[in-house]
Amino acid sequence: MTLLSKLRVGIVGAGIMGRGHAEVLAAHPHAEITAVASRTREHAEELAGRVGAAVHLDYQELLASGTVDAVSITTPDHLHADVMVAAAEAGVHILVEKPFTTTVADADRALAAIRRAGVVAMCLFNHRWVPAYAQAKDQMPLLGEAVVGYARKNDTIHVPTEMIGWADRTTCAWFLSSHDIDLVTWLFDDEVVEVFATARHGKLRAMGVDTPDAMQIQARFSRGATATFESAWIYPNTFPTMVDSYVTVVGEDGVVQLDRQRENIQLATDKGYTYPRNMLQRVVHGIPAGAYRDAIEHFVHCARTGTEPLITVESSRHVTAVLAAAHESARTGLPVKVAGRD
Template identity: 70%
Template sequence: MELRTGQDHLMSDQLRMGIVGAGIMGRGNALALSGERDVVVTAVTSRTRDAAQSLAAAQKTPARVAENLDDLLAADDVDAVVLTTPDHLHGDMMVRAAEAGKHILVEKPFTTSVEEADRAVAAIRSAGVVAMCLFNHRWVPAYAQAKELVADLGAAVVGYARKDDTIYVPTKMLSWADKTTCAWFLSSHDIDLMNWLIDDRVVRVYATARYGRLCDLGVDTPDAIQIQAEYSGGATATFESAWIYPETFPTMVDSYVTLACEQGVVQIDRQKENVVLATEKAYAYPRNLLQRVMHGIPAGAYRDAIRHFVDCCLTGAQPLITVESSRDVTAVLEAAHESIRTRQPMDVR
C-alpha cells in the first residue's frame, strides 16, 4: 500500500501518527485511533510534559514524548499529525507540518483568520500531503442522510442552525475560552454543514454578539453570537451559538439544524440521541452519536471521520472535506466577527 509523505513515497500498511496536544480533544483523537489496526501513535507532544507523558503511556504501544512540535515534525517515525491545540494555533502549525511532509488532521476550526487559512492551503497543496479539518458532523447518520434527501427538494431557500453549550464549557472545560468565541468553537460545525447541504458559498454576513455573563465571570468572550448569512445562489441562513446554558441542562450541547427548500424541508434535532437517563441527581440525554465505545471498540461519527482520513492517507485519495471548503468556513466567521466589530454587513472573502 502506497503512502505519500510530501514528495516522497513510503510503502507501508500502517499509518504512524503524532498527536499534538494532550487535552480533551487530543485524548479523544487518541481513543478513536486506538481501535484502528493499521494505525499506531508513535509520538505525542503538548504544552505540558506531564500531559504528554500520560497520553503517550496510554497508547496500545507506548509512544514517545516529543519535546515540541519541531521535534515531532522532524521524526522519521511520524507520517501524519493530528493537531488538537486551541483554535488560534492551528494555522502556523499546519504550515509547518505541510513543509515537513506530514499528512494533517486538524480540529475545527481550520484557522481563525483567512490569511492563515490561505497560507495553510497553499502549503498543503504545494507539499502534496493529505489534509482534513475534523468537521466530524458530516459522519453523523442524520446529517449524511439529510445531504441525500435535500438533493430531491429543489433550490435551498432558508436554513437555521443552533449549537449552544452549557456554561461549563467556557468556564471549566476550556482554559482558553477568552481566546476564541462561541461562533468559532460551535458555529464552525454548522457553517460547514450548511455549506455542504446547500452546496454553495456564503458571500455576505451580518452578525451581532451579546457580552455580559461570561465577562462578569472573568472570561472575556461573548455569551452568544448570531450570524445572518447570504449565499451566492440567494439562499439565506441563520447561525446561532451560545455557551451560557445552565449546567442543569440535560445535555452539554443543544444542537438543531433545519433547511427549507422550494419543494420540502429537512430538520435534524440532536438534543436527544435515543437514550434517556434519570438518576437521583439529574435527568439527562446521554450523547452517543459522535463518540462512544461500543463493546470495547471506539465508534461514532468522530471515529468514522478519522477512519476516512486514515484511508485517504493510505490510498492517496482526497478527503470528503477539502481544505478549500474549510477555508471558506473560516472566511464566513472572520467576516462575522468583523461585522460584530463594525456593526455593518460584511462581504465574505
C-alpha cells in the first residue's frame, strides 16, 4: 500500500469523545481533520470551526464527499455498526470508540465488511498504551500460566446522569468493563468461553435513567483461568477521581497489581481533594499526551502504512461477544457460552 503523506480524517460524532479525538488528530503532523458530521448540527459546526473542517449533515454525506481517507467514529455505543459498515464499503479506514458494537450480530457484519474491503480498522481500547499496563504485558511470562484476574472500573454518578445523555441505551459494563475485558484477555493471551453475570438496578432508575447501577461478570477462559469484571457508576461525586480503576492478575508463579486511582499527582483546594487524571489524557506544554494520544497515533500510522493494528477487529468482536453473553446471563440468571466466530 502506498504511504499516505497525510491522513485525511472525518470525525463522526462531535460530543466529548469526538472533541478528544479532534484534539489529538489536529496536533498530529501526518493527519488532517477534513470533515465533521454529528446528529447535533450545532456541535458539528463548533468542532469543525475549531479545526477548519467541513460540516456534513450525516455520515453518509461525509463518506460520499470524497474528502476522507479515514473516519473516527465517536457516536454513542449503540450507533457504531452502521457507520463502520458504510465506511468499509466506501474504502475508508476506521477508528471506532469502544465498545466495538453492542450486539454480536452488529460486530459480525462490521467485521465482515472490514475484512472484505481490506481497510485498516481499530477499536480504541487505549488502555493497552497505559505504560504500567504495557509493562505488565511484557512481564506476564514471569507470572507463569494465568490463574485468576480481577478488574474493576467504577465511575461517579456524574457520568450516567450528566456527562452522557444516552446512559439508558447502554450499561456500565458496556461503557466501562469493555476496556477491562480487552485488557485482561490481552494479558492472559486467551479468550473467554463462558460467563455468569449479575446486574443491580435501583438508584439510577429512581432518578429516571433506566440502566443498571452496577454489574459483575464472572468469566471462564479457555485454558481454565477465571476473572471477575466489576463495573458501577453510582459512586458519589465527592469521590476524588471520576474513575476508580484497578486490575490484578495472579499467575502460577507471581502476581501483578495495577492501581490507577492515584496517577502521580494530588491536588488540594478549598473545593476538595483530588487526584487529577494524567495517564490517559493530559496536555504537556500545550501538546496532547498520554495513552489516549498514543493509541490514536498508532492508528494513524497503521492507516498510512496499511499495517495491522495492535488491536484487531477480531479481538474487539470477542469483547462484544463476552459482554453480550454477560447481559444475557444477567437477564436469565444462568451461565452463558460466549459466541464464537463462524
